[in-house]
Amino acid sequence: MKRQALETIENEVTDFIRRIVLSERRDGSLDRSSFVILRQLTTHGPAGVKSLAKELNLDISTISRQAATLVDKQYVEKVPNPDDGRAFFYQITEPGEKMLDENRKRRFAGLERALEEWTEEECESFAHLLKKYNHSVIKEKNKKQSDG
């Protein structure tokens, strides 16, 4: 029955998050927000705080500070926008890319160890459903917003 499945998802999701949020904390290196910003910058190209904030669903001020610490660590460069004296592009640097890559690898390795005994089909199915889930949630959120 679908209801049963949804209940399980609901329960497991809570655990899922707590577990990951916690495990990330100890992970050393990049915290989640830095990771997410760097990832956004590589996958979607240079951007200013405003668009980053929008893309990542965070407050501008949050991004502003986090980006500042990334600049500090020299993982990103703050390039003035030639067409607008107020605006900047944050651009990932060589060391930033490297850091992101290492982090990805580390995260990936943890996952690989955990899912060692999963079959390929299970992995693929989970990947697919997780992705689908994310899309469903985005869609639902947009719908809700346009409803008012």
Next chain:
Amino acid sequence: MKRQALETIENEVTDFIRRIVLSERRDGSLDRSSFVILRQLTTHGPAGVKSLAKELNLDISTISRQAATLVDKQYVEKVPNPDDGRAFFYQITEPGEKMLDENRKRRFAGLERALEEWTEEECESFAHLLKKYNHSVIKEKNKKQSDG
């Protein structure tokens, strides 16, 4: 290829978390930690801060404060342990159960809306894999700890 699937999982998981952590924030009512404590108390019965901390993988002090706010809100009662003058049991109250239940319903409803168009098979499969994932991660964590 399994590697591809794992990469997708890794990517999607990051989004997944950010999304949920954020959406929970606006949810009003119970925050995640309160929710988790209440849920733990209903599913595993009354417990003191120490065992709760262990079960939930949080610091004792964190639980202590969170439990205190739950006592404040009268969602749990702090019952002295008759066999040990230092110890207490936190016990969910009637209003606490009600609150938990409402929250579960609300979370559930959100999920249901988001997954409206999923087939039953997809839901079941996702529920199953999420659960399996959680277990895999716990197992991996324990292994890592016993390794040293």
Next chain:
DNA sequence: CTATTTACTTGTATAATACAACTAAACGAG
């Protein structure tokens, strides 16, 4: 009966976050 351990609380610190106030550049109306 004292010393140690245990269950819990409280002090302090950090990190991620939001909202609100601020600064400076850009833009639009006259």
Next chain:
DNA sequence: CTCGTTTAGTTGTATTATACAAGTAAATAG
């Protein structure tokens, strides 16, 4: 061109979840 308004970004302040360390009081071991 100047002035008021909007926009991009920063900074002040507050909140929340968290951990670690120090403290308190009860229990237990010698």
